Amino acid sequence: MNIAVAQSGGPTCAINASLLGVFKQALKTPEIDAVFGSINGIEGIINDKLVDLKLIIKNTDDMELLKQTPSTVLGSCRYKLPEPNSNDEVYDIILNCFEKHRIQAFFYIGGNDSMDTVAKLSAFFKSRNKDIKVIGIPKTIDNDLPETDHTPGFGSAAKYVAATVQEIIRDSSVYSNDSVTIVEIMGRHAGWLTASTCVLRANDELAPHLIYLPECEFSAEKFIEDVRIQQAKHKAVIVAISEGVEIPDADGSYQSGAVDVFGHKYLSGIGKVLENLVRDKIGCKVRSIELNVMQRCSSHISSKTDLDEAELIGAKGVEAALQGKSGETMVFKRILDKPYVITVDSADATLIANHEKFFPKEWINAECNNVSDKAVDYFLPLIQGEVNIAMKNGMPVHFKI
């Protein structure tokens, strides 16, 4: 039998590690012949753009480089399959591609949108009595997938964010006058990555002094009050805020969205809005910083735990398909925080597709401006370990097709 693997959704530092996991496990499995990589996610299957991964990943050096290269070496897509009843044409195209290349198992590395593809494709193949297994391998820096303790890619993002916020703390503390520094962190509607800045407590940092997550209602007035209280204690106040925090309509005048000189309204991030608010209401030195895509691609400071787990869960996906599973997404179950122990299991992909898992309310303080030490225990194991990054000319080396 042959198998195919594809990568989908937004980049992370660990997606290529999961690809490697699938590939290496396939090499170890006598039943598997060719391992095809589909270019640009499911679009590669639809357009019959497949590559033979054995011709691309040729030796252990390639494997090591692939594992530490950020983003998706096979490209990605944001393609959403239609409902199976409404339009079967694309499903037939996919089936033709699979049959033409004798592909009997398909591994889709992605987030909750991609798990929708896993669920639909698996259901379609079953409805046609085709023995093609479809397995989802989770990934997202947002950590917002249900059923799994955490998602591959999140640990590396959290490690980058922690290291960077710590450096921003040093940077912002140099002058003798008061300042406020607002760091805007990714995560869509879930506060996991922003909350993960609490790990800095383990290294005796008091900052971030304020942490705001989309799981709580936000009030601009309360925010200014919170900042003032922190300013009484700290010269340089550090705020971590999730990109998903919305200012309620009642505070309409503080709405995000600036107007550029062309008169176009554009969505300015929440960080910039709060920066202007602090300047307006408090008047001290203030700066907002967007960690932007660096959060999802800074592989030079990846978490070794994250990359190793991403590889493992890819390998386990191949095992699951060989055991006859389909329409399942691989998940982590946490057995223990200290010492950190996880196992890999699988769950029905429909439980993950299009669903979001939010940061637990019980780990947020009553003031809704910080998180508890329970969160530190949860996050810390995920950022442990450093990857021995290959360097050339003073820069990391990336694997490229």
Add this chain to the structure above:
Amino acid sequence: MNIAVAQSGGPTCAINASLLGVFKQALKTPEIDAVFGSINGIEGIINDKLVDLKLIIKNTDDMELLKQTPSTVLGSCRYKLPEPNSNDEVYDIILNCFEKHRIQAFFYIGGNDSMDTVAKLSAFFKSRNKDIKVIGIPKTIDNDLPETDHTPGFGSAAKYVAATVQEIIRDSSVYSNDSVTIVEIMGRHAGWLTASTCVLRANDELAPHLIYLPECEFSAEKFIEDVRIQQAKHKAVIVAISEGVEIPDADGSYQSGAVDVFGHKYLSGIGKVLENLVRDKIGCKVRSIELNVMQRCSSHISSKTDLDEAELIGAKGVEAALQGKSGETMVFKRILDKPYVITVDSADATLIANHEKFFPKEWINAECNNVSDKAVDYFLPLIQGEVNIAMKNGMPVHFKI
């Protein structure tokens, strides 16, 4: 004799390494007794806020940590001394502090503003026939100081920028549709740090495809034309632009500066302005990224060459003072690119104070949208070598007072 050292201006990854260089050289010098650290630059001298560095940097572990900690462990300031004739009061306060603590040499680590302090203080002491030496130790990520081949702090910033832009290249190349990614890079009026992204050529990267520096006149129309030409060749076009690039008045409608919902005009960076321009004129997927303060504080990916040189130039500063020099700034002279050889010398601080050194016009292409391979040869040695960063709980450890 006692000596004092202070740190001034914007943070870099290498200022603490220069502090360490001064401190270690002082320990080796029998004539020197106490080594005072002045808190918040020259303000610490004025306010008599000094610390005994021997009580703070206690062993080799402290030294190693100090060297790899970003920003300024003694704090910083933006204080500018008045002209010596207009107001001698503050000079007398400084003199009193020096005499009270028997300080006979002062080392000021900073940029071109700080070298103004070095020149003025030195002239003042000479005018009063006081035997107090004042030596400048250069630092700035902008690399814009005259008389020196390059500045400590620049190499680490360039290494961070190169690694990060390479990761952004991977991140931006995942989808099958066209995109433009604009990376805004620091450097004030000088294009050095933006130009340094050309080092990626050494690792076979074609991007950034366009590099814009403040040393050239910028035209919004030409920019859009340049992007279109690159789009014919590359799906994901990467642009590096210096924060100092200004859109000329003739293109008034493209001026930076957005209006927020309060109606306040605020300076939006050039990256955001060009992002809106591309969206407006080309209409493809476009993103702008500000590397922000991470450029100057990301010590987790410091250049070993940079930190070692920063330590060396601090030590050489102490030697220069002992040799009787004053009113001088320490500088690097480059002997050779390959193999890279430098020596340390000194230059009259007035030649550096308040002056800027710009990126050489002869290294900019005729189109004013890229730089030549001569620049690669200049930049590459500065980013070589990795620092063995001390980690705890998965995060770098910083030295704190």
